[in-house]
Amino acid sequence: MGLKRLLLSISFLVFVYIACAQTESENVYFTTGFKIGEVSNSSAIIWTRLCADSIPVPIHHQQKEKTFRPPINFNNNAPVDEMDGAVRGTFGEVKIELFSAKDTISIDWAFVSALKDYTYKRKVENLKPNTFYNIKLTGRKGAEFSETVVYGSFFTAPDPNDIEPVLFTSSTCQLFWSYDDPKRGFKIYDEMKKLKPKFHSQTGDYVYYDKPGPFVKTIEMARHKWHAMNSWPSLKEFYMQTPLYIEKDDHDLLRDDAYPGRAPLGEVTFEDGLALWYEQTPIGKKPYRTQRWGKDLQVWFVEVREFRSDNTIEDSAEKTIWGKAQIQWFKETIEASDATFKVLISPTPIVGPDRPTGKNDNHSNKAFQTEGAWLRSYLAENKVFVVNGDRHWQYASVDSISGLREFSQGAVSDFHAGGWEESNVLPQHKFLRVKGGFLATKVYRKRDKPFIEFLHYDVDGNIVHKETFKE
Known part of the structure; x- marks a missing residue:
């Protein structure tokens, strides 16, 4: 009798498995x-x-309670289809x-x-x-x-001569394991959705290939990082009703401080990383581009990894992050624009300040001082505001020489914030907060006078800083 029941149970399980497989197929x-x-x-x-699969593989690893929150006892050699979020x-x-x-x-x-x-x-x-x-x-x-x-x-964008209010959001630096809502993913996406932005700019490090859970060794693992991130409900719902302009940085291309010729990550080369990024994002063929949103706003999205020099070579007039073709395009489009407000959205800082040691891959570092000094001066002369990613803390800063203003969004969660001491307020800082959150940029008219507003939010959707400028 016991054997019969066992055989019936096995038959039933086999039936269920086959039925599920057929349904899935x-x-x-x-x-x-x-x-x-x-x-x-x-x-x-x-x-x-x-x-x-109708749902991702559930999260079944605990995290260390610290910055970056890596998973505990994660098996990097497990089948990718069985990994958390697959x-x-x-x-x-x-x-x-x-x-x-x-x-x-x-x-x-x-x-x-x-x-x-x-x-x-x-x-x-x-x-x-x-x-x-x-x-x-x-x-x-x-x-x-x-x-x-x-x-x-x-919504589509207005024509260049149309006077229309625009609010857009921007964010950066999101590691899957730094989530702050175990059911929905990252709280900022639900908070941004409440603002009903006309578009969103994600400024890079959408995923982290070179962090555990898994640490990427193959193209299959790299693709998994995108699948897991995109399956969070908060991201999924936000992006299905908010247009996206996405930029890449180092961690979602290959590894920290990536540049052409950088050593592969396991079996993934720099060229592989490029191909994967274009495969997994809603972008056209050119990584740098500009978009007009009515009479009062034009935004520029730039590329900082594909055309750069080796970070480690000595600074000179030839050393570049943007590359000659992108610089020429940028100058031509900036000088041709009659938008009331111009906003450059950069994956990396231009003003900073950045950490004084250990960093050498952005325009606020000494490693790119020559191009950085020219760029800050040029942007200030053309009355361009900068919104930047890459830094894991929020700030508003003003360059002491050119007067250029820059707004850093901070990481997507408090768990992912760090890299600066909040007590270390420098003369460039008009605002400093070492926590996660996002930035909203608002362009509007009051009594027919145009204004632009930059608002820092925390992860719970509270405004923690605001600066307003008029034409």
Whole structure:
């Protein structure tokens, strides 16, 4: 009798396993959501990934209670599909539909491929300026299979002569294991969503290849970092209704202080890191670009890793972070702009101050003093504000020579903050806080006079600092 029950139990489990496998094989999921990138007044790039799992692998490791909160006893050699936050991809096809009050755009089915990690990226054109669009993504294995649907929404940018208020948010430096909400991920995303930003700028270090949980050794592990991060509910929901302009820095490209020619990370080369970044983000072919958001705002997004010199060589007029082509493009577009306010969004600091020792890879360091001094002077002369990433503390600073103003967002959580002593207030600092949070930038008119406002928020959505400037 006991044997019979055992055999029945085994048969039942086998049946359940087969049934689940068959069910899984017939469905696709948008477990990591989708992103709306590079929004202009007439186009947007839609990015998504078809998933085999409806939910990610649950977190099953505890963390050390310290900065960066690495997981305890993490097996870096475990199968990637079993790691915390893992989401397998799957073959299938995607269809896009966009709806406005007066317009409908439909893009027919297109298959995804294992070669590109089952990701899908498509530029949608012929959109109307300053228009609210609902977006519907449908996925399926094929024409004979059931469909899965997800929804989102966004605004396109206004035309350059339109006077429209704009609020956008920006953030930086997010390690998966530094989450501050065990169910939703990072609290700042839910707080930013409440502000209903017209767009968001993520300024780099979206993931950390060179930190444990896993420490990346293969392309499969590198892709896993993106899957796990994108599956957090707070990120997933935010990006399905907030257009994104994303930049890369060192940790989401390869490793700390990355530059062309830097040694591989395990089997992942610098060139691999570049290919993966373009695969996993809603960006076009050029990493530096500018976008106008009405009459009063133009933003510039720059590239700081692809074209730079070796960090370790002696400083000179030839040593560069941006590269000659990007510098020429930047000067031409800045000088051609008639926007009321110009904002440069940089993955790394330009003013700082940065730590006096151990750092040599940004414009506020002595290693790039020549280009940094020129850039600070040029930006100040052209009345450009700087929003920067990379630093794990919040600050507002003014360069003592040029008068250039810079606003640092801080890391996404208090657990990820650090690198500076809050008591070490220098003359450049107008505000200093060694905690996590985000930045909101607000452009508006009052009695027909244009203003720009920079607001630092903590992780709970409280304003901790504000500076306002008029034309």
